[in-house]
Amino acid sequence: MKITKKLTLTLISITAFILLVNLALARWSFDQGLKDFVAGIEQQRLQRLSIDLIIEYQNSANSWQTFDSTSLHDFITQSQRQSARAPARRPPPHMPPPHRRQPLPENVNNMPPTALYDMQGQLISGDITSAGAEIIRVPVMLNTEQIAELRSELTVKNISPSASQFSRQQLWASLVIGLLCLLAATVVSHLVAIRLLRPVKQVLTGVKQLSNGDYSVKFSHHASDELGELMHNLEGLSLTLDKNRSAKNRWFANISHELRTPLTVLQGEIEVLKAGIRPFNQQQLESFAQEVRLLHRLVDDLYQLSTSDIGALRYHFTAVNLSQCLADTIQSLAPQAQFKQLKLQLKAADNIMIKGDEQRIEQLLLNLLTNSLAYTDAPGSIEVSLCCTRDKSQHRVCLTIEDSAPGVPTTDLEMIFDPLYRLDSSRQKRDSGAGLGLALCKNIADAHQASIRAIPAKLGGLCIEVIFHRLQDNQHAD
Numbered sequence: 296m297k298i299t300k301k302l303t304l305t306l307i308s309i310t311a312f313i314l315l316v317n318l319a320l321a322r323w324s325f326d327q328g329l330k331d332f333v334a335g336i337e338q339q340r341l342q343r344l345s346i347d348l349i350i351e352y353q354n355s356a357n358s359w360q361t362f363d364s365t366s367l368h369d370f371i372t373q374s375q376r377q378s379a380r381a382p383a384r385r386p387p388p389h390m391p392p393p394h395r396r397q398p399l400p401e402n403v404n405n406m407p408p409t410a411l412y413d414m415q416g417q418l419i420s421g422d423i424t425s426a427g428a429e430i431i432r433v434p435v436m437l438n439t440e441q442i443a444e445l446r447s448e449l450t451v452k453n454i455s456p457s458a459s460q461f462s463r464q465q466l467w468a469s470l471v472i473g474l475l476c477l478l479a480a481t482v483v484s485h486l487v488a489i490r491l492l493r494p495v496k497q498v499l500t501g502v503k504q505l506s507n508g509d510y511s512v513k514f515s516h517h518a519s520d521e522l523g524e525l526m527h528n529l530e531g532l533s534l535t536l537d538k539n540r541s542a543k544n545r546w547f548a549n550i551s552h553e554l555r556t557p558l559t560v561l562q563g564e565i566e567v568l569k570a571g572i573r574p575f576n577q578q579q580l581e582s583f584a585q586e587v588r589l590l591h592r593l594v595d596d597l598y599q600l601s602t603s604d605i606g607a608l609r610y611h612f613t614a615v616n617l618s619q620c621l622a623d624t625i626q627s628l629a630p631q632a633q634f635k636q637l638k639l640q641l642k643a644a645d646n647i648m649i650k651g652d653e654q655r656i657e658q659l660l661l662n663l664l665t666n667s668l669a670y671t672d673a674p675g676s677i678e679v680s681l682c683c684t685r686d687k688s689q690h691r692v693c694l695t696i697e698d699s700a701p702g703v704p705t706t707d708l709e710m711i712f713d714p715l716y717r718l719d720s721s722r723q724k725r726d727s728g729a730g731l732g733l734a735l736c737k738n739i740a741d742a743h744q745a746s747i748r749a750i751p752a753k754l755g756g757l758c759i760e761v762i763f764h765r766l767q768d769n770q771h772a773d
């Protein structure tokens with residue numbers, strides 16, 4: 296069953312339940328109101344009847360001897376006929392003046408069972424047949440003294456046929472109104488379900504597009520609720536997937552290019568040797584070795600980066616003397632910097648300790664410095680600084696590597712940590728690597744919960760800034 300039908304049935308069920316409860320409560324309220332109305336009418340009838348009984352009591356020498364031969368029902372019938380022919384008799388002086396005398400119900404046989412009791416509770420005349428029925432009681436007073444009591448059963452059916460008919464009419468009217476309301480609720484529930492599920496259907500369509508590889512998911516309308524937030528996140532997901540697909544395509548294109556270049560050189564040199572154009576000597580062997588080293592470095596960088604991306608690189612965190620690691624790395628690269636006519640300067644505090652993997656930290660420093668050596672024009676300079684900073688209550692270690700021209704455009708600064716990204720699109724600097732070093736540095740920094748960023752350098756080139764958490768003297772690495 297589709298969610299539209301489920302939601303429609305749910306709304307109809309809730310509406311039907313509420314409607315049923317409302318109708319039941321309305322019917323109960325109507326019955327109670329009708330019952331009170333009928334009780335008021337019966338009270339008035341008994342009060343009028345008590346006036347006739349008092350007059351009859353006085354005419355019989357203050358006794359109820361009349362009812363020895365006459366039933367209360369016959370007396371009521373006779374009194375009703377006399378009331379219809381003659382003006383109303385005046386009530387005894389002690390009784391308040393009643394409302395204008397109204398005749399008793401048109402059909403005396405439909406009146407509730409009525410009985411007259413003396414002060415000892417003994418039946419004088421009449422009959423009350425229904426056991427457990429609600430009883431209306433009206434005292435019969437003579438000179439402020441109660442001489443008897445009138446009792447009648449409170450029933451809606453017998454008090455008036457019109458009242459019973461009105462009750463049935465109200466019941467059928469309530470049922471018809473309830474059915475009409477249920478029909479209207481069905482139509483409204485269906486329309487509401489369609490409107491509420493319209494964004495859901497758009498989301499389902501968007502997910503289907505993503506499943507089919509179409510990442511151009513756009514929604515015409517964004518609601519301000521959770522569905523709107525879901526739409527916004529789905530659009531963001533489509534953009535991310537599109538970027539990842541483009542990055543993957545660029546990755547394969549760049550990898551194939553990087554692998555094809557040394558392979559093409561090797562293949563060309565081998566073809567030249569096979570044709571006898573060039574003799575096989577030590578120089579040719581060194582050329583082969585150079586291309587093989589380039590391939591080895593590329594494959595090794597790819598392996599390191601891939602294992603870092605999937606979290607397969609193993610890290611053993613200990614207390615690392617970052618000052619000593621940086622000094623050793625610069626010392627090992629000093630001959631290369633001198634050969635390229637680059638001035639390599641270090642300004643660092645002693646014995647700055649961090650928590651990290653010493654081997655990966657050395658790899659991070661080597662990649663960063665090698666990148667600066669590869670992309671700095673000669674003559675030039677590279678300045679390395681290491682200092683401690685304090686941000687709020689946290690002690691941090693800031694490592695900066697600045698080099699001279701050429702610089703990096705501001706629009707490209709956020710992309711230099713992407714795999715295979717190089718500013719030299721012509722690939723003329725083949726000895727500078729495949730553009731994987733900085734991507735690996737980013738992964739190593741993330742593993743150490745450090746931040747790394749690229750900003751323009753004051754020397755005219757690029758500045759790489761890495762911020763570590765400092766390990767205090769009273770702290771120990773795990």
